Amino acid sequence: MGSRAADVAALQFTQRLAQRCARAGLVTISGGAKGVDREAMTAALAAGGHVLGVLPGDLERAALEKTFRKALEDERMTLLSPYDPGARFTVWSAMDRNKDVYALSDFGVVVSSDFDKGGTWAGALENLQARWVPLFVRAGPGTLEGNPRLVERGGIPLNLEDLEGASDWGTWLRRKSTVAGEAPSFPPEQSDLPI
DSSP states (O other), rough: OOOOOHHHHHHHHHHHHHHHHTTTTOOOEOOOTTHHHHHHHHHHHTOOEEEEEESSOOOOHHTTHHHHHHHHHHHHHEEEEOOOOOOOOOHHHHHHHHHHHHOOOOOOESSBBOSSOOOOHHHHHHHHHHOOOOOOEEOOOTTTTTHHHHHTOOOOEEEEHHHHHHHSSSHHHHHHHTTOOOOOOTTOOOOOOOO
């Protein structure tokens, strides 16, 4: 999850995270919005991974996009929406579908969030309050103000060294979320976890 107006550092982090997940066999689950969401989908597919896009509307139009046609045909991408396939995007539907993204995931990752505004902030805060899944938050210099504020509220800091340091990404995520006090939402022996 992340801002539509993400900066270069946020997009590079997203690319590396999505590539790492693809190499580990983890499914990238995204809301499909411009910016971080779209970058995660594109990078995961380019690295040979699988993607699940949970769209807030315009499902029919998205399914016909040239950008993702090959991935859909190759069954490496699935698009779905909690709304009618012909329903148009609305701000309300985008905010509402965030809970579906979290509900389908074993982990959440916020790459870039404004503080106290926007869909990324609202969805992450709702997840933290409901404790649906452990929430990782990009940490370090240059992040938007919402990122450290989400860590203060229980998000688990995630930095570039974390992305490169673990050989078994699924195990690392489980361990890190358990150490941070979150109860994983999956059996400990499961290794092919979507993110």
